[in-house]
Amino acid sequence: MGSLDVQRDPPTGISVLISGAGVGGLTSALEFWRKGCDVRVLERAKESLTTGDTFQIGPSVRHMFKHYPELQRRHDEVDYNPLFCKSKHTGERMMKPVPFASITTPDKNGYRPSSSTHSRPKFHKILLEQMERLGIEIEFGKEVVDYYEGVKSAKAGVVLKDGSKEEADLVIAADGLRGKSWSLVAGEPVPVRSSGSAVFRAAYPVELAIKDPEVAARFPLEEDGTSIFELWLGPGMFATFWRNDESMMWSITHPDEGTAEESWNHKVSPQTAVDYTATVPGWPEVANKVILATPPDVLIDWKLMWRDPQPSWVSPGGYVVQLGDAAHTFLPSSGNGATQAIEDSASLAACVAIAGKENIPDAARVHNLLRFERVSFLQAMGVARRDARTSKNGKKEEPLMPGMWLWGHDPEAYAEENFEKALAHIKDGAPFKSTNKPANIEYRPWTIDSLSEALEKGEPSILEGDWS
Ligand SMILES: Cc1cc2nc3c(=O)[nH]c(=O)nc-3n(C[C@H](O)[C@H](O)[C@H](O)COP(=O)(O)OP(=O)(O)OC[C@H]3O[C@@H](n4cnc5c(N)ncnc54)[C@H](O)[C@@H]3O)c2cc1C
Incomplete structure (x- = not known):
C-alpha cells in the first residue's frame, strides 16, 4: 500500500x-x-x-x-475486547462478567466508549x-x-x-x-522514590496454563469465544487474571521486599510470586497453578516508583x-x-x-x-x-x-483551536482555561504525598467533583 x-x-x-x-x-x-x-x-x-x-x-x-x-x-x-469481572482475592466472582463499555460513563447520547486492550x-x-x-x-x-x-x-x-x-x-x-x-x-x-510496592506481571502462551484442567475450568472463554478480564481485590493488594485464545496474562501487586526493579527486563522466578501469595489468607491454589505455569524468564517484578507531577x-x-x-x-x-x-x-x-x-x-x-x-x-x-x-x-x-x-x-x-489563546496567555498573561479536563473541577497542584493524605483523611482534593 x-x-x-x-x-x-x-x-x-x-x-x-x-x-x-x-x-x-x-x-x-x-x-x-x-x-x-x-x-x-x-x-x-x-x-x-x-x-x-x-x-x-x-x-x-x-x-x-x-x-x-x-x-x-x-x-x-x-x-x-474482553468482558470485565470483579472477584474477591479468593477467586470468588463478585459479579457477572460485563462488557467494559458498560462500566464507563455514557455521553449525552447514551454512547459508552471504552479503551481497547492491547498486547504491547x-x-x-x-x-x-x-x-x-x-x-x-x-x-x-x-x-x-x-x-x-x-x-x-x-x-x-x-x-x-x-x-x-x-x-x-x-x-x-x-x-x-x-x-x-x-x-x-x-x-x-x-525526584523519584519507592512506593514500597511492586507488581508481578506476566504473559505467556495460554496452552501452558490450560493443560491443567482446574485452570482451564476456572479461566474459560465465554461460549462465543469472548475472554474475561478479572480484577481480584484483596487485603492491601490487587491482582488481574486474563486469558484469551492466545495468551494467559496475570499480575499481582505486592509489598516490595527488595526483589523488584523499575525495569521491563527485570525477571524473577514464578516461585518468588508463590512465596508471596502463600502469605495471602484465602489465596486459591488454582491461581498458584497459573503462576507456576509461567515459563522461566518471563515474569517481571516491576517496582512501583513515585514521581510527583x-x-x-x-x-x-x-x-x-x-x-x-x-x-x-x-x-x-x-x-x-x-x-x-x-x-x-x-x-x-x-x-x-x-x-x-x-x-x-x-x-x-x-x-x-x-x-x-x-x-x-x-x-x-x-x-x-x-x-x-x-x-x-x-x-x-x-x-x-x-x-x-x-x-x-x-x-x-x-x-488547533486553542493555540492562539494559549500563546497569548504565555506571552501576555491573557486568561486561558484548559477544557480537556473534568469541566467543573479547578486544577490545583498536588503531590503523591498530599493526595494520598487527603484520600486517607477524606479531605478535599483534585479528585473531588464531577469527572463525567
Ligand atoms: C520493553 C518495554 C516493555 C513494556 N511493557 C509494558 C507492558 O507490558 N505494559 C505497560 O503498561 N507498559 C509497558 N511498557 C511501558 C509503556 O510502553 C509506556 O509506559 C507507554 O507506552 C509510554 O511510552 P513511552 O514511549 O513514553 O515510553 P517507553 O515505551 O518506555 O519507550 C521509551 C523508549 O526509549 C528508549 N530509551 C530509553 N533510554 C534511552 C536513551 N538513553 N537513549 C535512546 N533511547 C532510549 C527505550 O529503549 C524505549 O524504546 C513497556 C515499555 C518498554 C520499553
Whole structure:
C-alpha cells in the first residue's frame, strides 16, 4: 500500500530528532512526518523491544489513527475486547462478567466508549509496520546520554554514548521513565522514590496454563469465544487474571521486599510470586497453578516508583521537549501511559506545524500548557484507583468514572483551536482555561504525598467533583 494512503502536508523545513522508539517516540515520528517535517529516531536498544504484556489504548487515539488507514485497520485487528469481572482475592466472582463499555460513563447520547486492550508487543509491532510503510527508519544502538540546546543557533542536540552529537531544530526526549533530559529541563533529575510496592506481571502462551484442567475450568472463554478480564481485590493488594485464545496474562501487586526493579527486563522466578501469595489468607491454589505455569524468564517484578507531577516538560530555550513517560509517569492503575504518550505526539506535532520553523519554542510551551493539567488529572486518577483497589476490605468501588473529556478528546483539533489563546496567555498573561479536563473541577497542584493524605483523611482534593 506504500505511503499513498497517508496524506502528508507540504515540507516545513523543520528537522526533528526523537530519542526513544517506544510508543511515544514512534507516534511522534509518524505525526511529525505527516506534518511535513524531517524526522530521525534514535533508539538505545540494538533492535525493537517488542516485549511486555498488555496495556490500554483509549478511544482518543482514533483521532490520530484515522490519518493512517492501514494502521487503524491493524489496530482494530489486533485489539482485544474482553468482558470485565470483579472477584474477591479468593477467586470468588463478585459479579457477572460485563462488557467494559458498560462500566464507563455514557455521553449525552447514551454512547459508552471504552479503551481497547492491547498486547504491547503487537501494538508496538503495528506502529513499526506503519513506520516501515512510510519509510521512516529507526537508528538502533544509539544511546542518548545528554541533551543540549543553543538559543542563538536555534538548534537542539543530543550527546550519544560514544561522545558523538546529533542536532536538529527540535529534539523530542521520548526516552521513557528514567529519561536523561531532566537536567536540562529542570536543572536536576526528577525526584523519584519507592512506593514500597511492586507488581508481578506476566504473559505467556495460554496452552501452558490450560493443560491443567482446574485452570482451564476456572479461566474459560465465554461460549462465543469472548475472554474475561478479572480484577481480584484483596487485603492491601490487587491482582488481574486474563486469558484469551492466545495468551494467559496475570499480575499481582505486592509489598516490595527488595526483589523488584523499575525495569521491563527485570525477571524473577514464578516461585518468588508463590512465596508471596502463600502469605495471602484465602489465596486459591488454582491461581498458584497459573503462576507456576509461567515459563522461566518471563515474569517481571516491576517496582512501583513515585514521581510527583512535573509541570514543565520544555527546556529553558524551548528546543527540547519531553514526551510520554519521559515527561509524566503514570501508576499502572491509571491505564493511561500509552494513550497520553500518543496524545502528546499529536498535540506537539500540531503545535509545531502551526507555529512554523521560526517559532518552535512557542510551539513547545503552548503544547506543555495545553497538556499538563489533563495529564496531571489522569495521574491523580491512578493514585485514587490504586487506593480503592488496595483498600483493607477490598470492597471499595472505583471512585472515578471519567467521561467524554477523556474518551472523546482530539488532541490535534484541541491544539488547533486553542493555540492562539494559549500563546497569548504565555506571552501576555491573557486568561486561558484548559477544557480537556473534568469541566467543573479547578486544577490545583498536588503531590503523591498530599493526595494520598487527603484520600486517607477524606479531605478535599483534585479528585473531588464531577469527572463525567
Ligand atoms: C520493553 C518495554 C516493555 C513494556 N511493557 C509494558 C507492558 O507490558 N505494559 C505497560 O503498561 N507498559 C509497558 N511498557 C511501558 C509503556 O510502553 C509506556 O509506559 C507507554 O507506552 C509510554 O511510552 P513511552 O514511549 O513514553 O515510553 P517507553 O515505551 O518506555 O519507550 C521509551 C523508549 O526509549 C528508549 N530509551 C530509553 N533510554 C534511552 C536513551 N538513553 N537513549 C535512546 N533511547 C532510549 C527505550 O529503549 C524505549 O524504546 C513497556 C515499555 C518498554 C520499553
